[in-house]
Amino acid sequence: xxxxxxxxxxxxxxxxxxxxxxxxxxxxxxxxxxxxxxxxxxxxxxxxxxxxxxxxxxxxxxxxxxxxxxxxxxxxxxxxxxxxxxxxxxxxxxxxxxxxxxxxxxxxxxxxxxxxxxxxxxxxxxxxxxxxxxxxxxxxxxxxxxxxxxxxxxxxxxxxxxxxxxxxxx
Amino acid sequence: xxxxxxxxxxxxxxxxxxxxxxxxxxxxxxxxxxxxxxxxxxxxxxxxxxxxxxxxxxxxxxxxxxxxxxxxxxxxxxxxxxxxxxxxxxxxxxxxxxxxxxxxxxxxxxxxxxxxxxxxxxxxxxxxxxxxxxxxxxxxxxxxxxxxxxxxxxxxxxxxxxxxxxxxxx
Numbered sequence: 645x646x647x648x649x650x651x652x653x654x655x656x657x658x659x660x661x662x663x664x665x666x667x668x669x670x671x672x673x674x675x676x677x678x679x680x681x682x683x684x685x686x687x688x689x690x691x692x693x694x695x696x697x698x699x700x701x702x703x704x705x706x707x708x709x710x711x712x713x714x715x716x717x718x719x720x721x722x723x724x725x726x727x728x729x730x731x732x733x734x735x736x737x738x739x740x741x742x743x744x745x746x747x748x749x750x751x752x753x754x755x756x757x758x759x760x761x762x763x764x765x766x767x768x769x770x771x772x773x774x775x776x777x778x779x780x781x782x783x784x785x786x787x788x789x790x791x792x793x794x795x796x797x798x799x800x801x802x803x804x805x806x807x808x809x810x811x812x813x814x
Numbered sequence: 815x816x817x818x819x820x821x822x823x824x825x826x827x828x829x830x831x832x833x834x835x836x837x838x839x840x841x842x843x844x845x846x847x848x849x850x851x852x853x854x855x856x857x858x859x860x861x862x863x864x865x866x867x868x869x870x871x872x873x874x875x876x877x878x879x880x881x882x883x884x885x886x887x888x889x890x891x892x893x894x895x896x897x898x899x900x901x902x903x904x905x906x907x908x909x910x911x912x913x914x915x916x917x918x919x920x921x922x923x924x925x926x927x928x929x930x931x932x933x934x935x936x937x938x939x940x941x942x943x944x945x946x947x948x949x950x951x952x953x954x955x956x957x958x959x960x961x962x963x964x965x966x967x968x969x970x971x972x973x974x975x976x977x978x979x980x981x982x983x984x
């Protein structure tokens with residue numbers, strides 16, 4: 645499990661990005677012929693060259709509006725999931741990215757105040773109803789509700805794993 | 815089929831709306847206990863009281879950014895689909911709305927210049943690669959690409975119908 649719910653005290657390190665981080669920044673076109681392992685190494689290299697080498701499983705990305713706009717390439721979300729990013733926190737997302745992200749097991753939190761988060765701040769993710777992000781200084785940023793089936797999908801590691809889990813004899 | 819592709823000359827009447835049209839405007843909370851037939855009658859009543867009575871199958875909605883933000887209620891997209899709206903054209907969407915819309919058979923076009931469309935203008939929808947909206951005066955507004963499986967999903971009348979179609983013997 646990549647993130648914990650309210651009350652566990654588990655915190656996540658924030659990588660702060662700007663607005664309109666598009667799918668080409670997440671999964672650059674020139675490496676799209678390679679597998680996700682290679683693509684992930686180039687994730688965000690244009691804006692944060694150190695990202696793929698330094699990000700740690702459980703870290704989160706906080707960004708401005710329009711995260712994941714651009715192409716429909718699923719690898720944009722897969723690259724972040726592959727690097728172990730626990731969640732993205734942004735005010736809005738590209739529609740296709742939003743769809744792809746949960747499908748590949750990446751949790752997205754829609755948070756109007758995402759841009760108030762700071763680089764390297766440690767935050768707690770609370771997947772209650774509604775979800776929220778708690779900052780190091782105790783402030784709590786409300787997020788839009790996420791239906792249970794999508795939370796389960798992200799937790800399960802994506803749509804295919806969720807279906808496998810549901811179809812396997814218990 | 816609710817819309818036609820490039821070259822057919824089929825045009826669609828535009829209903830022009832503002833930005834941040836949320837799911838509560840599309841499917842008001844106080845009628846959510848009813849079925850989609852009733853909910854659809856109240857669709858957009860706060861901003862366009864005449865909408866549900868006057869909209870015709872094949873009409874399209876053009877709006878500002880943030881269309882469908884708010885709750886995860888699927889009825890917000892279903893209400894538009896039920897009224898025969900052929901497509902929504904907007905610069906950005908709420909992530910959950912984007913997911914729900916194609917699932918229930920509602921086509922969404924992501925179009926940076928959507929707000930340049932005018933009330934009652936007639937437009938042509940071109941589902942090429944990339945898709946575009948052609949205005950009455952000949953101008954062409956580029957839209958973000960939509961993967962084939964989502965175009966097929968919207969055309970099929972949603973995810974369940976698409977699955978039924980795929981699973982039925984040909």
